[in-house]
Amino acid sequence: MADSAKPVSKRDxxxxxxxxxxxxxxxxxxxxxxxxxxxxxxxxxxxxEDFLRCxxxxxxxxxxxxxxxLLDANPGRNQTEIANTxxxxxxxxxxxxxxxxxxxxxxxxxxxxxxxxHILMLTEKGKGVLARAKKLVVSKHEARLNELLGPDGxxxxxxxxxxxAEEF
Amino acid sequence: MADSAKPVSKRDxxxxxxxxxxxxxxxxxxxxxxxxxxxxxxxxxxxxEDFLRCxxxxxxxxxxxxxxxLLDANPGRNQTEIANTxxxxxxxxxxxxxxxxxxxxxxxxxxxxxxxxHILMLTEKGKGVLARAKKLVVSKHEARLNELLGPDGxxxxxxxxxxxAEEF
DNA sequence: CCGTGTTTGGTATGGTGGATAACAATTATC
DNA sequence: GATAATTGTTATCCACCATACCAAACACGG
Numbered sequence: 001m002a003d004s005a006k007p008v009s010k011r012d013x014x015x016x017x018x019x020x021x022x023x024x025x026x027x028x029x030x031x032x033x034x035x036x037x038x039x040x041x042x043x044x045x046x047x048x049e050d051f052l053r054c055x056x057x058x059x060x061x062x063x064x065x066x067x068x069x070l071l072d073a074n075p076g077r078n079q080t081e082i083a084n085t086x087x088x089x090x091x092x093x094x095x096x097x098x099x100x101x102x103x104x105x106x107x108x109x110x111x112x113x114x115x116x117x118h119i120l121m122l123t124e125k126g127k128g129v130l131a132r133a134k135k136l137v138v139s140k141h142e143a144r145l146n147e148l149l150g151p152d153g154x155x156x157x158x159x160x161x162x163x164x165a166e167e168f
Numbered sequence: 169m170a171d172s173a174k175p176v177s178k179r180d181x182x183x184x185x186x187x188x189x190x191x192x193x194x195x196x197x198x199x200x201x202x203x204x205x206x207x208x209x210x211x212x213x214x215x216x217e218d219f220l221r222c223x224x225x226x227x228x229x230x231x232x233x234x235x236x237x238l239l240d241a242n243p244g245r246n247q248t249e250i251a252n253t254x255x256x257x258x259x260x261x262x263x264x265x266x267x268x269x270x271x272x273x274x275x276x277x278x279x280x281x282x283x284x285x286h287i288l289m290l291t292e293k294g295k296g297v298l299a300r301a302k303k304l305v306v307s308k309h310e311a312r313l314n315e316l317l318g319p320d321g322x323x324x325x326x327x328x329x330x331x332x333a334e335e336f
Numbered sequence: 337c338c339g340t341g342t343t344t345g346g347t348a349t350g351g352t353g354g355a356t357a358a359c360a361a362t363t364a365t366c
Numbered sequence: 367g368a369t370a371a372t373t374g375t376t377a378t379c380c381a382c383c384a385t386a387c388c389a390a391a392c393a394c395g396g
Contacts, residue, residue, distance in 0.1 A: 027253040030241030035305070036326055037215045039229055040182055042255070042333035044212045047205045050336060061204055063353090073198030080373065085195040087210070092354060094375060110376095116362045116373040137203070145204055148336060149328055158204055159323045160317055163212035168218060168316060231382095248344065260383065262346060276345095284344040284391045 023125055046144075054140040058133050063088075063135070064100060068130040071122045078117035079108070107127055192280070214314070222308040226301050232268060233254075236298045239274055239290045246285035247276075273297055 051062050060068070063086075065119050070082050083093035097120070100106045105126035108118035123129065146154050174272050190263050201220050226235070231254075237291035238250050251261035265288070268274045273294035291300065 024352070026234055027238065027245060027249055028241045029253070030237060031302075032237050032241075033330065034326070035234070035237075036310065036322065036329070037212070037219050038234055039326060039329040039333055040208070040212045040229075041214055043329040043336075044205070044208045045255075046332055046336045047208055051205050062209075066203070066206055068201055069198060069200050069203075070195065073196045073200075075233040077195060078373075084287055085197070087213075087354065088353095090374070091356085091376080114373080118374070134199075142204065144336070145332075148331060153328060154204065156208060156324065157328045158202070160321060161204070161211040161315060162201065164208055164214055165314075168211075168214045168312070246344075256382095257384065258345070259347080259385085266360080283391070287344070 037103050042150065050144065051137070051141050054144075055133055055136050057138065059128055059131070060133055063096060065130075065133055067096065067100060068122065068126060068133070071131055072127070076119055077123060078111065078114075080117070082120060097098055100126075187325055192209060217311050218312065220313075221303070223301050223304050226297055226304065229299070231264060233298075233301055235264065235302070236273065236290065236294060237269060239288050240295070240298055243289060246279065246287055248285070268294075275328055 004065050048062055051065075055065065065087055067082065070085065071077075074082070078122055079097065080090055083090050084092075088096070097106070097108065104123055109121060111117045112117050117134055142154075149157060163165060195333075210258055216230055219233075223233065234254055235250065238253065242250070247265065248258055250257050254261075256264065265274070265276065269276060272291055274288055274290050277289060279285045279287050310322075315326060
């Protein structure tokens with residue numbers, strides 16, 4: 001019992017730990033590394049983080065980018081339709097749109113047919129920003145994923161995730 | 169111009185749209201379906217949703233389950249260590265632990281070596297709940313994923329996500 | 337032994353996303 | 367024309383994340 005009294009310095013006792021292996025060793029993930037949900041969320045956070053970095057010059061979040069993409073591909077739709085396809089609840093979609101509109105990236109236009117609904121359209125500035133954002137996403141963000149997984153790996157990953165998103 | 173005045177019923181005019189295809193047709197996802205981040209998040213939400221369903225009898229969230237798993241695999245660790253490995257900030261980890269401790273699933277024990285830190289341990293009840301949760305996760309949650317992707321598909325998915333989570 | 341700096345758990349607080357209730361204006365339905 | 371449904375919106379609430387700060391306890395250099 002040479003070191004029963006001495007509390008054993010907690011910082012740098014990775015010398016010859018006499019009694020037991022109990023020092024600054026990594027926490028074991030254990031079965032957590034096999035939990036698909038856990039790894040899935042971790043990966044998602046990383047991907048979003050990188051997305052934000054890559055598209056930072058344009059100050060666009062993933063959600064904002066997805067709205068611009070949808071407006072470009074679906075001109076003439078109203079807020080409810082766009083929000084629904086993105087899985088965003090209408091009340092929460094309002095402020096999102098407010099920010100985009102205040103930056104003059106899109107506009108709400110009262111529909112002539114149904115004066116309740118707002119037709120959403122990209123402005124010219126919005127189209128420009130979207131085009132530049134697309135280039136950044138493809139050339140930086142997705143390119144890095146391609147580099148990490150390989151083109152076919154990325155394809156396979158996308159296919160499986162799509163399957164989960166749609167059929168699970 | 170037979171229907172220029174009539175506003176064309178918005179609900180069920182999926183008959184013969186005379187003028188243009190402008191009715192209740194699905195919003196096009198467009199390039200969004202190729203955005204890995206988008207599909208990744210969608211899939212993650214679905215998986216978490218299913219996790220909650222499967223483990224609902226035990227009232228455990230993914231985060232709570234991951235804590236129990238880590239405590240089981242790493243007895244004798246303190247809050248900072250557990251929180252760090254889960255990517256949870258210490259302040260936010262407090263209430264999480266509070267809820268687990270109030271349900272008597274784990275306990276905080278003052279360390280004898282370092283009276284600042286709290287050693288975290290599963291209670292017997294906690295071990296029981298964890299064991300039952302594991303069974304539910306494996307037999308219901310992960311089983312469903314296996315069914316959807318196939319065992320090798322699941323393995324491949326897990327491998328790619330792990331790569332992203334660690335190396336991206 | 338003592339003073340300085342660091343670590344640990346904790347509180348307070350702000351920001352963001354998601355979810356529900358309710359409402360006025362408008363439209364659909366019968 | 368009365369009733370029900372829809373659209374955008376506000377107000378709230380809750381969960382999660384992030385930062386600043388604090389007291390207690392520890393580490394370390396003199």
